[in-house]
Structures are given as structure tokens and as C-alpha cells.
Amino acid sequence: MSEFSNVTVLKKANIYSxxxxxxxxxxxxxxxxxxxxxxLPGEYEFGTAEKELMEIQSGELDVLLPGATDWRTFSDGTxxxxxxxxxxxxxVRVVTDYCCSYIK
Amino acid sequence: MSEFSNVTVLKKANIYSxxxxxxxxxxxxxxxxxxxxxxLPGEYEFGTAEKELMEIQSGELDVLLPGATDWRTFSDGTxxxxxxxxxxxxxVRVVTDYCCSYIK
Numbered sequence: 001m002s003e004f005s006n007v008t009v010l011k012k013a014n015i016y017s018x019x020x021x022x023x024x025x026x027x028x029x030x031x032x033x034x035x036x037x038x039x040l041p042g043e044y045e046f047g048t049a050e051k052e053l054m055e056i057q058s059g060e061l062d063v064l065l066p067g068a069t070d071w072r073t074f075s076d077g078t079x080x081x082x083x084x085x086x087x088x089x090x091x092v093r094v095v096t097d098y099c100c101s102y103i104k
Numbered sequence: 105m106s107e108f109s110n111v112t113v114l115k116k117a118n119i120y121s122x123x124x125x126x127x128x129x130x131x132x133x134x135x136x137x138x139x140x141x142x143x144l145p146g147e148y149e150f151g152t153a154e155k156e157l158m159e160i161q162s163g164e165l166d167v168l169l170p171g172a173t174d175w176r177t178f179s180d181g182t183x184x185x186x187x188x189x190x191x192x193x194x195x196v197r198v199v200t201d202y203c204c205s206y207i208k
Contacts, residue, residue, distance in 0.1 A: 005112045009130060011203060012106070012161055013142055019199030022142045024128050026113060038117055038126045038142070057116055095123030099115060 004034070017044055023100070032102065039096045047087045051103040055079040059096025064089040108138070121148060127204070136206065143200045151191045155207040159183040163200025168193040 008027040014035065015022050021044060023037030039061065060075040066086035074080055082088050114129040118139065125148060127141030143165065164179040170190035178184055186192050 002116070003112050003114050003131075006110060007113055008107050008109045009111055009113055009128075009140065010107050011140065013140065013201040015142070015199060015201065019142060019144050022126070022201075024113075024140055027107075036113065036115065036117065036128055038119070038123060040123050040144075095119060097117040097119065097126075 004028070016046075017042065020044075032104075034102065035100045037098050037100060039090070039092045039098065041092050041094060044090045044092070045087060046090070048082050048084055051084045052082045053079060053101040053103060054082065055099045055101070057097040057099060059098070060093040061096050062091040062093070108132070120150075121146065124148075136208075138206065139204045141202050141204060143194070143196045143202065145196050145198060148194045148196070149191060150194070152186050152188055155188045156186045157183060157205040157207060158186065159203045159205070161201040161203060163202070164197040165200050166195040166197070 004026060006029055010025040013022050013024060020040040020042050021037065023035035026034045026036065056074045056076060056078050058076050060073065062071040062073050063080055064071050065080065065088050066083060108130060110133055112131040118127045118129065124144040124146050125141065127139035130138045130140065160178050160180060160182050162180050166175040166177050167184055168175050169184065169192050170187060
């Protein structure tokens with residue numbers, strides 16, 4: 001699927017880490033939300049509220065998932081889940097285009 | 105208006121200048137298009153195909169419009185137009201969140 005139809009898009013961007021991580025929020029007819037975002041190379045730590053599914057559309061990054069001791073590498077066409085109320089760390093190697101789904 | 109409703113959003117980002125300028129494409133029910141984008145600090149030159157209306161949602165940048173000799177400063181809540189088939193230069197001072205409308 002190359003596009004999302006019949007969605008509401010918030011005009012204002014979500015901006016983190018001086019703009020090195022930014023995203024746009026999409027709201028679907030069923031009330032569910034996704035963000036489409038860009039991460040520039042760098043190291044970041046993020047926390048979740050809801051469970052998240054992170055789909056990597058392009059790019060490459062290493063991820064340390066909650067409770068994990070080993071970093072795992074993700075790139076184009078791969079995905080990972082992060083539990084709710086958890087922290088995870090990212091080392092973004094190249095500009096990364098992602099889609100994050102928030103799962104209730 | 106804080107959101108756009110009933111739009112189609114392309115999943116893949118538009119990525120320019122090593123990710124320092126990125127945007128998402130929105131298609132409206134009437135077929136018209138807008139992009140919602142982020143520009144990180146830096147100097148850029150862009151060209152238009154269609155006429156563009158650039159609305160600055162947040163940020164600050166200096167713009168040299170086609171044919172102009174003086175740079176003009178734009179920030180939160182301001183906007184400028186660029187004619188079709190023209191080049192314009194930007195000096196982005198702080199992370200800038202914009203909405204670009206393509207006008208036929």
C-alpha cells in the first residue's frame with residue numbers, strides 16, 4: 001500500500017531533537033493513529049505510551065529494544081514492535097523514513 | 105484550520121538535501137496537492153513546476169524570490185508565493201515547519 005486514503009492529517013509537525021526527528025500525525029476513520037516520520041542520523045532515546053509498530057520504509061538504524069541486551073539492525077521493509085510504557089534506544093545510520101502505528 | 109480532513113497521504117517521504125528538507129504529499133478530494141514539510145537550518149535552492157504558496161507554520165527563514173534582489177524574512181504565520189517554473193533561494197535560520205500548496 002503506497003498511500004493512506006480518507007485520513008485526517010494534523011497540520012503541525014511533531015518535532016523532536018532539534019528537528020532531527022520529525023513526524024506528521026494521521027488519524028484514521030476508526031480513530032486509530034499513525035505517524036509518518038523522518039529520523040536523521042544520530043542517537044536517540046524514545047518512550048512509548050501505547051504499543052507501537054515501527055515500519056522502516058527506507059533507511060537503516062540499530063535499535064535496542066526494552067529489556068534487550070543486543071542491538072538489532074533494521075532497514076528498508078523491516079519492522080519492529082515496542083511495548084507500551086517502555087523506553088527504547090536508536091542509532092540511526094542513514095536518513096530513515098518510517099511509519100509508526102499506535103496499537104491499543 | 106489545524107487539520108486537513110478526507111485526504112490521501114502518500115506513505116513515502118519526499119527527501120531532499122540529505123534529509124535536511126523533507127515533506128509528505130497530501131492529495132485532496134478535488135485532486136489538488138499540498139505538502140507538509142520540515143526544513144532544518146541551512147541554505148537551499150529550489151525550483152517550482154507549478155505556482156506555490158508557502159505557509160510558514162513555525163520557524164524562520166530568509167527567502168530570495170525569483171527576480172528579487174533583497175532577501176525577505178518569514179516566520180510563524182507568514183506566507184509567500186513563488187511563480188511556476190522559477191527558482192528561489194532559502195536561508196533557513198531555525199527548524200521550519202511549512203505547508204506548501206500547489207496552485208494550477
